[in-house]
Amino acid sequence: MENNELQKIWKTIDSKINQISKEELNFLLASKTRQTINKFLVIMGVSIFICTGLLTFLAITALNRQNDLIYIINNVTLGIVTLISLLSGLLTWYKIQNNRYNKPLKNWLETRINLLSKWLTGRYSKLYLYLIPLLYVLTVLSIHVYFENKPFIDVLNTEDSVIGLIVGAPIGIFVSYFGARKIRSYQLNNLEFLKDLHNRLCSVH
Numbered sequence: 001m002e003n004n005e006l007q008k009i010w011k012t013i014d015s016k017i018n019q020i021s022k023e024e025l026n027f028l029l030a031s032k033t034r035q036t037i038n039k040f041l042v043i044m045g046v047s048i049f050i051c052t053g054l055l056t057f058l059a060i061t062a063l064n065r066q067n068d069l070i071y072i073i074n075n076v077t078l079g080i081v082t083l084i085s086l087l088s089g090l091l092t093w094y095k096i097q098n099n100r101y102n103k104p105l106k107n108w109l110e111t112r113i114n115l116l117s118k119w120l121t122g123r124y125s126k127l128y129l130y131l132i133p134l135l136y137v138l139t140v141l142s143i144h145v146y147f148e149n150k151p152f153i154d155v156l157n158t159e160d161s162v163i164g165l166i167v168g169a170p171i172g173i174f175v176s177y178f179g180a181r182k183i184r185s186y187q188l189n190n191l192e193f194l195k196d197l198h199n200r201l202c203s204v205h
Contacts, residue, residue, distance in 0.1 A: 030105055037194075039187075044096075047085070047089050048086060052086065055082055057143075058078060059079070062079075071145055074142055092115070109194060109198045113194050116191050132176045140172065
């Protein structure tokens with residue numbers, strides 16, 4: 001790749017760039033790519049941390065409520081979904097984090113773009129729309145029932161508790177959807193940046 005062609009690509013990212021060597025430009029492009037990839041890794045890292053914390057909470061509270069079958073069923077159901085999400089997140093993290101070795105930047109980038117595209121726009125990319133209400137309800141029930149220090153069925157038979165859950169659910173679900181959409185929009189913008197950079201790299205002969 002000629003130095004002036006690299007200069008043109010980098011100028012689309014930083015218009016104030018001065019004339020520098022091809023090696024420095026390659027390093028800058030790789031660095032900018034890694035910075036964008038790291039934005040995905042940070043979000044995945046937070047998600048993995050939350051899933052791990054939630055699974056710990058579910059396990060501890062279920063052990064403390066071994067005589068409450070409904071509560072255990074609630075926690076197990078939520079735990080299974082959370083565990084699947086955790087394993088999926090860890091697998092994606094590993095694939096994205098995997099080192100470049102000797103691959104050219106555009107080939108390395110193409111692999112990450114394909115992986116991220118499958119994750120963000122693939123067959124199961126809209127699954128969160130259906131999971132959010134389920135996960136919210138199960139999580140709130142698990143936390144609320146545990147700290148009420150009553151059996152699951154007794155909490156559901158308490159008028160104040162039921163009213164509080166019903167009133168809070170629409171607000172909580174709305175906030176969850178809003179947050180998920182903001183994060184998704186942020187990720188899609190970063191993905192488009194990577195795609196644009198890759199297209200420019202591929203157009204240089």
